[in-house]
Amino acid sequence: MQEPQSGPDRRMFLRASAVTGAALTLGGLSTQAASAAPGGFPDYTYVRTLLTPSQLKYNPTGEIIFPTVRGVYDKLASPLGRYYLYYAPHDAPGGICLAHGNSLEGPFTEYPANPIVSNNWAPHYSVSHVSSPHVLWKEDTKEFWLYFHGENTTTRLARSKDGVHFTYDKAVLSTSMMPSGTTETSYARVFRHDLPSRGAHYVMLFMLNNTTNHRDICWGWSADGRTWTFDQTPLVRHSDVGAVNIGGPHLLTRDGSAYVVYNKDKESGGDLMITEVGADFSLRRHLGVFYNSRSGPPENGRSASPSFGTDGGVPYMIFEAGERLQGSIAVARG
Incomplete structure (x- = not known):
């Protein structure tokens, strides 16, 4: 990474270049970082906006959400490019989109044939919208596995050898698999994480809504990433952290323990929060604010749906910045 010559970028570069500390894992990537946030994770600082809806060729609704970044x-x-960034509009028709770049600080170039997955995929489904892409690199099959929702009641799986062209697999989660009164099971992310006592190698984190209209974080486990068992009680309840709704969960691991980072709705502060769940997901230790959303643009008091990676040994967080369905995709550096 080229060293900036002056200004705040240079100060952040020097801080990142000087960091020392314990090894940590961000979405499966290890790095060294200064410990400032709860759990010993980096203290992320906003760098810049990466994607703005008005500047995109495929922009059916004027909004984009739920970034996932993968080194390819x-x-x-x-x-x-070195990195693929997946994102989507949420409102109908949605559409799973791709951008590519050579640095996590950007720039990212929009793939010219977006969306790469649409709301109509005959004969598999025809729905009002598809959104919330999360892509997992499946090492044993050498494939990119894309989890996405459409409708909000159903999370689906598609698979790809090149990260661009996908083949439909199956629905992996629906409201029928959760307690009576469940109305939404969406915004899922899947991670490689061993749970020996459950015979599992993957965990899924997702948002659940029910007839109370308060959203919680739930979870499930799987041996292969296709067939799942789901805990019928929330992993993190909105009431546990003084929120109206929580969502956008991401798994981080550090020093043998596991943590869930997730967003509060703007009514409840709009920050990213963190809860330690332990290596076996039996712990519930709420650690407070992971990332404090700035009041100014582009965050305007709300950050959500983080995805994590490293570039040149420096940790980054790519996230949804701004009011719900009015924001952009931004990057922060640790």
Whole structure:
């Protein structure tokens, strides 16, 4: 990474270059970082906006959400860039989209044939919208596994060898798999995480809504990433952390323990929060604010749906910045 010559970027570069501390894992990537946030994670600082709806060719609704970033330089022979950034509009028709770049600080270039997955995929489904893409690199099959929702009642799986062209697999989660009164099971992310006592190698974190219209974080486990068992009680309840709604969960691991980072709605402060759940998900230790949303643009008091990665040994968080369905995709550096 080229060293900035002056200004706040240089100060953040020097801080990042000087960090020392315990090894940590961000979405499966290890790095060294200064410990400032709860749980010993980096203290992330906003750098810049990466994607703004008005600047995109595919922009059916004027809003985009739920970024997922994946390093592909070590997985593909001829990638479009070192990093693939998946995102989507939420409102109908939605559409799973792709951008690519050579640095997590950008710039990212919109894939010209977006959306790569649409709301109509015959003969598998025809729905009002598809959204919330989360992509997992499946090492044993050398595939990119895309989890996405459409409708909000159903989370689906598609698979790809190149991260661009996907083949439909199956529905992996629906409201019928959860307690009576469940109305939404969506915004799922899947992570490689061993749970020996459950015979599982993957965990899924997702948002659940029910007839009370308060959203919680729930979870499930799987041996293969396709067939799932789901806990029937929330992993983190909105009332546990003084929120009206919580969502956008992401798993982080550090020093043998696991943590869930998630967003509060703007009514409840709009910050990213963190809860330690332990390596076996039996712990519930709420640690408070993970990332404090700034009042100014582009966050305007709300950050959500984080995705994590490293670039040149420096940790980054790519996230949804701004009011719900009015925001952009931004990047912060640890």
